Amino acid sequence: MSEEEQFGSTKSENQENMDDENVPRETFKVPEPKNQVDIEREQEAKLKAKYGLKKPGGGSALLQKRLQKGAKYFDSGDYNMAKAKMNNPKHPLAPKEKLLLQESIGGAIPTPSEVEHMRRPSQIASKLVSEGEGALLQ
Amino acid sequence: MAGNGGEIQWCFSQVKGTIEEDITEADIISCVEFNNNGELLATGDKGGRVVIFQRDGKGNPQYSGARGEYNVYSTFQSHEPEFDYLKSLEIEEKINKIRWLKRSNPANFLLSTNDKTIKLWKVTERDKRPEGYNLKDDSGILRDPSSITTLRVPSFKPMELLIEASPRRIFANAHTYHINSISVNSDQETYLSADDLRINLWHLEVTNQSFNIVDIKPANMEELTEVITAAEFHPTECNLFVYSSSKGTIRLCDMREQALCDKHAKLFEEPEDPTNRSFFSEIISSISDVKFSHNGRYMVTRDYLSVKVWDLHMDSKPIETFQVHEFLRSKLCSLYENDCIFDKFECAWSGNDRHLMTGSYNNFFRMFDRDTKRDVTLEASRENTKPKTVLKPRKVCSGGKRKKEEISVDCLDFNRKILHSAWHPQENILAVAATNNLYLFSSKD
Numbered sequence: 001m002s003e004e005e006q007f008g009s010t011k012s013e014n015q016e017n018m019d020d021e022n023v024p025r026e027t028f029k030v031p032e033p034k035n036q037v038d039i040e041r042e043q044e045a046k047l048k049a050k051y052g053l054k055k056p057g058g059g060s061a062l063l064q065k066r067l068q069k070g071a072k073y074f075d076s077g078d079y080n081m082a083k084a085k086m087n088n089p090k091h092p093l094a095p096k097e098k099l100l101l102q103e104s105i106g107g108a109i110p111t112p113s114e115v116e117h118m119r120r121p122s123q124i125a126s127k128l129v130s131e132g133e134g135a136l137l138q
Numbered sequence: 139m140a141g142n143g144g145e146i147q148w149c150f151s152q153v154k155g156t157i158e159e160d161i162t163e164a165d166i167i168s169c170v171e172f173n174n175n176g177e178l179l180a181t182g183d184k185g186g187r188v189v190i191f192q193r194d195g196k197g198n199p200q201y202s203g204a205r206g207e208y209n210v211y212s213t214f215q216s217h218e219p220e221f222d223y224l225k226s227l228e229i230e231e232k233i234n235k236i237r238w239l240k241r242s243n244p245a246n247f248l249l250s251t252n253d254k255t256i257k258l259w260k261v262t263e264r265d266k267r268p269e270g271y272n273l274k275d276d277s278g279i280l281r282d283p284s285s286i287t288t289l290r291v292p293s294f295k296p297m298e299l300l301i302e303a304s305p306r307r308i309f310a311n312a313h314t315y316h317i318n319s320i321s322v323n324s325d326q327e328t329y330l331s332a333d334d335l336r337i338n339l340w341h342l343e344v345t346n347q348s349f350n351i352v353d354i355k356p357a358n359m360e361e362l363t364e365v366i367t368a369a370e371f372h373p374t375e376c377n378l379f380v381y382s383s384s385k386g387t388i389r390l391c392d393m394r395e396q397a398l399c400d401k402h403a404k405l406f407e408e409p410e411d412p413t414n415r416s417f418f419s420e421i422i423s424s425i426s427d428v429k430f431s432h433n434g435r436y437m438v439t440r441d442y443l444s445v446k447v448w449d450l451h452m453d454s455k456p457i458e459t460f461q462v463h464e465f466l467r468s469k470l471c472s473l474y475e476n477d478c479i480f481d482k483f484e485c486a487w488s489g490n491d492r493h494l495m496t497g498s499y500n501n502f503f504r505m506f507d508r509d510t511k512r513d514v515t516l517e518a519s520r521e522n523t524k525p526k527t528v529l530k531p532r533k534v535c536s537g538g539k540r541k542k543e544e545i546s547v548d549c550l551d552f553n554r555k556i557l558h559s560a561w562h563p564q565e566n567i568l569a570v571a572a573t574n575n576l577y578l579f580s581s582k583d
Contacts, residue, residue, distance in 0.1 A: 036467060040416035043470040047417065050471075126187045127165050128154040128576055129210050 145507065146493065146566050147528045147582040148516060152207055154191075155575035157520070167571035169558050173238035173246065176562040179208055179569055180248060181576055182233025186217035188250055188303075190261065208569075208578055212261055212301040217252040229254050235320050239342075242326070247306070249329060253316040256331055258307035258342060266294040312338050312348045321371040321379065330379060332369035337381060339393075351399045352381060352391065367482075368428045375434065378403075382439060386423030388448065406453045408446070418470045418479070426482035431491040432563070438494055440485040443467060445496050445506065460506045460513060463498050465536035465547050478552050486561040497556025500545070501572045502532055516579075518556060518572040528582060 155165070164185025171180050179191040192211035220229040231252055239247040246261040270292040274280050315333035322329045330351070331338050337352035352369075356362055364385040372378035377393045389402035410419075422442040430437045436457075439446050443464060446456035462483075466473060473479040478499075485496040494506040501518045515532045522529070535544040558571040566581035 037414045037416055037419075039467045040418045040470060043468065043474075044417040046471040047474060050475075124164075124185075126183060126185070126189045126213055127156045127162075127574065128167075128181060128183075128189045129213050130156070 145510070145512065146505070148505070148566075148568070148579045149526055149528055149582050150523050150577070151525075151567070151580045152578040153520060153523065153575055154578075158574070161574050165574040167558060167574060167576060168232050168234060169236050170560045170569045170571050170576070171236045171238060171248075172560050172562055172569065173248075174240050174563060176564055176567065178211065178238070178246060179560070180236045180238070180250075181569075181571065182216065182236050182250055183574075184230070184232040186215055186219070186231030186233060186252065187213060188216045188233060188236065188248075188259070189213040212303050214259070214303040216250045216257060216259065216305075217255065220254075234317060237320050237322050237329070239322055240326050249320050249322065251317050251320050251331065254310065254313055256309040256317070256320060256340075257305050258309070259303050260306045261301065261303045264300045264302060265296060265298075267297045268292050269295045307342065307345050309340055309345050309348065312340075318367060319369045321369060323371045323376050324374050325376045330369055330371060332366050332381060334365040337366065337369055337379075337399075349397070351393065351397070353398065353400060367425050370428055370430055370437075373430050373432065373434045380428055380430070380437060382425035382428040384424040385420060386425055386441060388425065388428055388437070388439060390450065390453075404450075404453045406448050406456075408455045418474070421474070421479055422470070427484040429485060429487060431487050432489060433491055436491065438485050438487060440483050440496055442479060442481075442483075445485055445494055445504075447494070447508065458508060460494065460504075462496055462504050463534070465534055468536070469547060473552075476552065478555075481555055481557060483555075483557050484559060486559055488561055488566065489564040493561075495559060495561060495568065497559055497570070499552050499555050500550040501554045501556060502534075503556050503559065503570055518570050518575075518577040518579075526582065529579070 155167075158165075164183060164187075166184045167181050168184055169180075169182040172178070173180070177193050179193075181189050181191075183189075189210065190212045191208035193206035193208050216233055217231040219231045221227075222229055229252065233250050234252060236248055236250045239249070241247075244263065248259050248261070250257055250259060269276050270290050272281070272286060272289055272292075273283075309331070313331065313333045313336070315335055317331055317333050319332040320329060327343075328339055328341050331340065331348075332352075335353065335355040336350055338348040339351045340348045352366070354364070354366065364383045364387075367382045367384055369379060369381035372380075378390060379393070380388050380390050382388045386407070388406040390404040390406070391399035392403040393399060395401075395403065425439045425441050427440040428437055435450060437448050437450065439448065439456075440462075443466060444462055445460045447458040448456045470479060483497050485494060487494060492508055494508065495503060497503045498515070502515050503518065504513060504515055506513045515534070516529045517532050533541075533544045534547060534550070535541065536547050540546050554573060556570055556572055560569045562568070568577075568579040570577045570579065
């Protein structure tokens with residue numbers, strides 16, 4: 001969480017009961033749906049203010065991210081279109097989409113030797129195995 | 139030890155792993171799973187390694203520990219990083235899930251999976267070795283034939299216990315998308331694997347074929363609105379399984395009905411007023427985990443802010459809802475910005491199905507008692523490691539006046555999240571993965 005964010009004291013109407021230790025807390029009082037949505041909409045407004053979202057649905061970025069961890073391009077035309085989309089000042093992209101595109105375009109065509117993960121079999125044992133300071137001595 | 143009439147008093151038991159300033163990515167634990175009798179505990183990490191711990195002191199009267207501790211039994215490299223040359227994509231070696239098979243012979247079997255490949259591992263113990271061969275001596279060096287004057291009969295002699303793990307089956311190339319779940323059927327012969335859009339059924343003996351039983355991929359990918367987030371077989375009914383979605387629904391499917399289970403037998407969905415929706419509604423309703431209760435009558439689901447218990451006989455709404463960290467609702471904007479809103483938390487049942495547990499941020503985890511309706515927040519920390527000391531409940535203050543000992547929402551460490559945890563199948567023992575450390579907690583008595 002960035003520390004620059006100033007979170008004004010949000011008057012949350014469904015604040016958890018700050019009871020004494022002796023009183024059993026009723027945490028299963030499910031907050032009123034109306035109040036929940038109000039809070040969410042406040043947050044939505046915050047997000048809109050920052051990034052000016054055009055689509056109300058949050059699903060698309062999420063699904064894209066999950067399914068396309070790294071996009072494929074049909075040909076160079078496709079690739080250039082994506083690149084143009086990223087740099088178009090007339091239609092600025094939401095940060096999520098920008099990030100997705102950036103990941104897929106990259107600066108160079110990766111070769112196995114350059115890809116970070118292509119180190120050969122890790123023979124390094126898991127640190128859970130070493131008894132060091134981990135285990136409790138009884 | 140399970141099901142004592144009152145509340146459970148949790149105490150620190152053990153912690154595994156090292157304290158590091160800069161955590162090595164490969165050490166981050168990505169799954170935790172007890173085997174069927176709780177004697178073994180397996181963990182998988184981002185580096186593709188599996189570590190199995192075994193409970194010591196079982197039935198040993200001379201054991202001085204209060205109860206069995208878990209110590210390293212075996213460790214092996216399950217998956218390696220791979221590269222899909224066709225798609226120019228790397229395949230991570232991170233172990234997404236581990237599931238144990240029920241033990242039917244001296245060996246132990248487990249299934250471990252990364253994004254694309256599932257492997258069946260056999261873990262065996264060897265405590266004898268053959269000695270007294272004629273043609274070679276005990277170190278393996280060939281004997282000079284002319285020096286052999288008598289024949290001897292080789293026999294088995296005891297040796298230091300050796301644990302060996304070997305991959306027995308590799309189930310590959312059946313998933314286009316990333317595998318998020320595997321679940322062994324109660325028949326112990328088949329299992330399912332689920333990715334974002336499809337669920338496949340495998341037979342443990344067959345690696346070159348698998349049946350596709352659920353396919354939610356639309357003809358036109360532009361029409362895609364939801365993905366599969368988790369799937370599990372019913373613990374006793376071998377024909378039933380459930381899968382959860384990113385839209386907060388759970389579908390129960392019956393394999394007896396038809397080969398392709400695209401049409402659900404039951405759809406579990408909590409009704410929502412369409413006017414009460416926001417940009418975040420769908421994202422936070424995405425179910426990250428679904429687990430059947432041990433008795434098979436209920437299931438629990440975890441979405442971003444809550445844990446819900448469903449009765450399999452009632453699909454209209456959950457029978458219980460517990461708030462995990464409601465105070466985060468007013469922080470959704472920043473949680474979306476730092477991607478935390480997409481974190482996938484797991485949940486677990488206690489052995490007697492009375493309690494639930496799930497993780498949160500700041501190394502906090504939440505325990506819910508379904509009977510008394512009480513809940514508690516505990517922390518996985520090295521601060522209090524005195525044995526037999528009951529963990530102190532933690533409290534988060536969401537605004538207004540902060541009491542002493544409470545922690546403010548803005549001070550929570552969102553990088554220390556408890557996503558993976560497991561509850562011993564019978565006893566009150568918890569295994570909690572806190573990034574690169576594994577904590578074990580047990581109840582006081």
